[in-house]
Amino acid sequence: MAGTIRLDKFLAEMKKGTRSQVKEAIRKGRVLVDGAVCRESDYKFDPAAVTVCMDGEEVAFSSVEYFMLNKPQGVVSATEDNLHPTVISLIGDAKRKDLFPVGRLDIDTEGLLLITNDGKLAHELLSPKKHVDKVYFAKVKGKLREDVTEAFAKGITLADQTTVLPAELLIESSYEEDGEPVCEARLTIHEGKFHQVKRMFEAAGGQVVFLKRLSMGPLMLDPLLEPGESRPLTAEELKALRKS
Template sequence: MEKAMRLDRYLVEMKKGSRSEVKKMIKSGRVSVDGETCREAERKIQPSASEVSLDGTQVGYAAYEYFMLNKPAGVVSATEDGRHKTVVSLIEDAKRRDLFPVGRLDIDTEGLLLITNDGKLAHRLLSPKKHVDKTYFARVEGRLPENAIEQFKEGLTLEDGTRTLPARLVIQKASGTAEDDGKADSSLSEIELTIHEGKFHQVKRMFEAVGCRVVYLKRLSMGSLRLDESLAPGAYRRLTEEEISKLQGEGDSGDERGLLSGKRAYLFDLDGTLVDSMWMWGAIDIEYLGKFGIPCPKDLQKAIEGMSFTETAVYFKERFSLPDSLEQIKADWTAMSIENTGQKCR
C-alpha cells in the first residue's frame, strides 16, 4: 500500500516552493485536494491517488524521474555549484527538486549522463561489485604501445599504484594515419574503451599509464543505456519504460553476491554502513575530498565521531560546501566502502 504523505511535503517535492512558502500557499487557500480547498499543511494524502491543485492548476506527482542527458563540456556533474552551470540545471521540465547525476563526468567530458532521484538505481549502477560496463570514445595524443589492447585487457597499474580491472580497448584509428579526406589529425588516435568501474579520472589516468594523453572524451553508454544520437550537447529526454526496466536489472546476470562470494558473512549497521569498518574510512575521506581538490583536515575523524551515515553526509556537505546531493554523497561512499572491503577480503 502506498505510504501517505503530508500535503506540504508533496508540494515541496514537486518544486512548488520551500517548506515555508508552501505552508503560506496552503494557509491562504491557494491549494485544493480532490476539488476542495485545504488549509492544513499537515494533511496526509495519497500521492498517486489524490488530486492536488495549486491556483487551479493540477500538480501531478512523480515518485521517480529518469532523464538521459547529453552532457556538454563546461558543465559540472553536480546538483549545485557556485561557479559553473550544473547538469541538473539543464533539466528544465523536471517535476522533482531532488534530482542528481548518477556518477560524474569531468567538466570537459561530454556524453551520456543519467539524471534521476532514484538512489537505489544509482547505487546499482555505480557499485563496483556490479561491474556495469561504461563505454567511452576518446581522442588520444601520443603513440599507443603496440600491445596496448593486451595491456588494457589485463588491467593497468596507474601512476599512484592503483590497479584497474581489465578493460576492453578498440582502436578505431591509430596515430600516424590519416583519413581518406586528408583532414584528420594524424597525431591523434581514436579509440573506444569499455571499463567496469569508475575510479577518479579513470580513463584519462589509464592512458597516462601507457604514455598518452586524452584530449577529448565522450561517454557513449552505461550498462544497457546508450546515448541517443539525436540529442545535441545539452539536450535531454525522459527514459522510456523499457530503458528504465533494463537499467533496474543491471548486474543481475552474474554472481549476485559479487564481493561477498566466498565470505561467511558481512555485518551491517541499521543505517547501511559496515560494522567495524573504521579501518577504511580515513582513507576514503582523503580520497573522496581529493576529488574536489580539498585536503582532509586532521580533526575530521574526531568531528564526525558518533554521527550516523546521513548525519556525516550532511556535515560533509555543509563544512566543505560540496555540490553533490546527500543521496549522491552517500552513494559514492557506499560504492567506495564496498570496493575497499572487497580488496581487503580477497
C-alpha cells in the same frame, strides 16, 4: 499506493516552491485538494489517490523519475555548485527536486549521464561488485605504447601504482594533427575510479583531449540528444537497467 505525505512536503518536492513558500500558498487558500480549499500545511494524503491543484493548475505527482542526459562540457555532475551550472539544472521538465546524477563525469567530459531519485538503482549501477560496463569515445594525443591494447586487456598499472581491471580498447583511427600523433578510440571499462580513462591513457603515453561516454550497462546515449538535452527513459530502457 504511494503512502501518505504532508501537503507542504508534497508541493515542495514537486518543485512548487520552498517549504516556506508553499506554506504561505496553502495559508492563502491557493491550494485545492480534490476541489476543496485546504489551508492545513500538515494535511496528510495519498498523492496517488487525490488531485491537488495550486493556483488553478493540477500538480502532477511522480514518486520516481529517470532521465537520460547528454552532458555537455562546462557543466558539473552535482546537484548544486557555486561556480558552474549543474547537470540537474539542465533537466527542465523534472517534476521532483530530489534528483541526482548517477555517478560523475568530469566537467570537460561529455555524454551519457543518468539522472534520477532512485537511490536503490543508483547503488546497483555504481557498486564496485557489479562491474557495470561503461563505454567511452576518446580522442588521444601522443604516441601510445605499441602494446596498449594488450596492456589494457591485462589491466594496466596507473602512475600511482594503482592497477585497474582489464578493459577493452578499440583503436578506430590514427592520424597526425599539428605534427603530433592522434588516435580516436573506444574504451570499455568495468569500474569507475577517479579520472580513470584519462589516467589509463596517460599511463600508456597519451593525453585525452576529448572524452564522451556512450553507454552505461545496457543504457546507450540517444544519438538524437544534442549536448545539454535530456529525455525521460523509456519503459524498455528502465526494464533493461533493472535487469542488469
